[in-house]
Amino acid sequence: MITLDFKKTNGLIPAIAQDWKTGEVLMLAYMNEEAFQETLRSGKATYFSRSRQTLWKKGETSGHVQDVKEIRVDCDLDAILLKVEQQGGAACHKGYASCFFSKLEGGGLTITHEQIFDPKKVYN
Amino acid sequence: MITLDFKKTNGLIPAIAQDWKTGEVLMLAYMNEEAFQETLRSGKATYFSRSRQTLWKKGETSGHVQDVKEIRVDCDLDAILLKVEQQGGAACHKGYASCFFSKLEGGGLTITHEQIFDPKKVYN
Numbered sequence: 001m002i003t004l005d006f007k008k009t010n011g012l013i014p015a016i017a018q019d020w021k022t023g024e025v026l027m028l029a030y031m032n033e034e035a036f037q038e039t040l041r042s043g044k045a046t047y048f049s050r051s052r053q054t055l056w057k058k059g060e061t062s063g064h065v066q067d068v069k070e071i072r073v074d075c076d077l078d079a080i081l082l083k084v085e086q087q088g089g090a091a092c093h094k095g096y097a098s099c100f101f102s103k104l105e106g107g108g109l110t111i112t113h114e115q116i117f118d119p120k121k122v123y124n
Numbered sequence: 125m126i127t128l129d130f131k132k133t134n135g136l137i138p139a140i141a142q143d144w145k146t147g148e149v150l151m152l153a154y155m156n157e158e159a160f161q162e163t164l165r166s167g168k169a170t171y172f173s174r175s176r177q178t179l180w181k182k183g184e185t186s187g188h189v190q191d192v193k194e195i196r197v198d199c200d201l202d203a204i205l206l207k208v209e210q211q212g213g214a215a216c217h218k219g220y221a222s223c224f225f226s227k228l229e230g231g232g233l234t235i236t237h238e239q240i241f242d243p244k245k246v247y248n
Binding site: 001002008014016018022023024025027028040050070071072073074075076079081092093094096099100101102103104107108109 | 125126132138140142146147148149151152164174194195196197198199200203205216217218220223224225226227228231232233
């Protein structure tokens with residue numbers, strides 16, 4: 001079994017979720033050892049919520065689960081890349097397909113994506 | 125001008141580099157405020173090296189510079205996505221196009237990429 005380097009960043013490794021078909025980068029979150037093991041076991045992306053300091057089964061509230069199709073790790077074993085099938089079409093809690101819906105342009109941010117759902121209707 | 129949330133992770137924000145044409149995720153590194161400003165100014169990906177604790181102009185030694193084509197930030201302003209043109213065809217210091225050259229399979233890692241350069245010949 002591989003051992004990831006959870007020590008380097010205080011027990012948390014950044015995990016990138018990428019759409020397995022389009023290649024779009026959907027989000028970046030963090031995993032501790034338990035979240036990583038749970039992702040392996042369940043096949044659903046499970047992160048560690050830094051704000052809530054608890055395991056975060058992505059999509060538990062919204063239904064927007066990420067089915068993991070492939071797991072890659074980087075050369076230093078301190079970053080994870082998940083290729084996922086995003087249920088509901090939106091990874092972002094603000095209702096966009098990707099959390100990276102803003103592009104830096106002329107010193108400001110331009111939203112380049114359309115909102116897929118209204119967060120107020122999903123999280124209440 | 126936008127202000128990123130450098131405080132949340134002790135002054136360092138994870139930055140994903142993605143090939144601007146193929147969409148392949150090349151690497152994940154970190155930026156402090158200075159690295160971010162230098163990336164904006166120069167148009168070349170500049171990170172902060174955690175091991176050397178210094179600004180890291182990607183490709184300074186190897187020549188494998190990353191020309192930044194687009195900068196995206198996530199919904200919480202605490203992650204960066206760079207769309208880059210990778211000079212030399214390899215982002216990884218181990219000689220692979222992507223640092224994510226290993227896939228998790230059957231409890232072990234399988235290398236799925238071909239080595240583009242021999243690190244011993246590039247870094248000496």
